[in-house]
């Protein structure tokens with residue numbers, strides 16, 4: 485499966501040494517971080533390291549590699565496009581990969597979300613969605629409506645605008661000073677499969693009623709709050725949200741960057757609630773984990789309102805907007821999403837995760853177990869030590885990336901049952917480690 489080129493131990497340690505001296509990694513100190521793995525190739529569910537480890541990627545490389553790594557169809561599409569044109573500016577030019585991806589998305593996205601802005605990362609897609617909402621209200625003669633309402637426990641990205649919409653007590657507290665100020669409603673507490681309780685929506689109602697004339701839009705991750713707490717909430721929350729937004733002329737932005745592309749079962753998580761947003765964000769699995777690309781897709785009404793106003797241009801335009809290589813990868817990825825029966829696959833993965841993770845409820849360190857679609861979460865009472873996690877990764881050959889008290893898996897949608905079993909076994913071993921002493925809540929970093 486993998487080419488067999490080996491890297492000798494001296495080279496590996498020299499490279500890792502340079503890395504730790506000079507290269508920042510996500511949410512990590514420059515030096516003295518726990519050991520890193522030197523990845524050399526990846527195929528299907530598996531990442532291979534320079535020292536010869538083969539690790540099942542139980543987190544789909546941060547939720548992107550939905551088809552598994554290096555799907556041949558995507559690799560081929562990138563190769564073909566790179567022969568013709570790696571990039572051209574999107575200002576003044578358009579090109580076939582962008583047009584084709586646009587056509588595929590118009591077919592694939594929920595009905596009516598057919599005005600597409602390509603962004604180069606999820607965070608930027610969120611920034612664009614917010615700017616669209618504000619520009620929409622401005623176009624309607626309501627420039628004072630320039631605040632958003634977001635949910636506690638949410639995560640929308642790392643740029644200033646996206647941080648400002650993520651959990652206000654989460655990992656970005658340090659940067660409060662540079663964030664625009666928005667409003668927050670309480671985290672929806674009603675669990676995905678509990679009986680719905682209207683009281684769960686009161687906090688949102690209150691915030692909206694109190695600040696009605698300042699609010700351009702509400703933004704949330706539908707059903708699955710990922711990066712700030714791996715929480716699954718009741719779809720009825722979204723129905724109430726759609727209603728209240730309609731009643732008050734507030735736009736609804738759904739951030740499907742993590743939850744989209746079959747991750748929670750249906751194609752998009754909003755389908756659990758049977759609602760449509762005015763603007764939606766997609767990213768992560770869009771190119772199947774090959775190249776960065778995201779998008780904000782707006783409804784006819786939002787696009788038309790902006791276009792027919794005094795400032796008809798939408799005021800955003802990244803340098804590498806609609807990069808042809810990324811668009812070609814997106815087309816190939818959407819072909820796979822459209823032709824493979826991922827719904828059935830995800831149902832299978834879900835059943836296997838439930839079967840394997842349910843028994844872990846009784847472990848001493850388990851606080852909660854949550855499963856939906858191809859998402860399995862073990863919330864622990866106290867977090868495991870980094871050294872234990874590393875040891876278990878090596879011993880089991882399963883790549884997991886726990887954060888805070890959450891040990892979770894979001895495997896590629898092609899993962900076989902036997903691999904799910906190995907992933908769950910690794911999760912069990914981590915849950916059974918001697919827990920760390922309870923710490924301050926600043927443990928998002930490595």
Ligand SMILES: *Cc1c(COP(=O)(O)O)cnc(C)c1O
Nearest residue numbers: 605606607639640641739741742
């Ligand atoms: C990852 C994520 C983002 C940010 O995407 P980046 O590509 O990392 O900028 C935004 N929203 C959600 C829900 C995400 O999971």
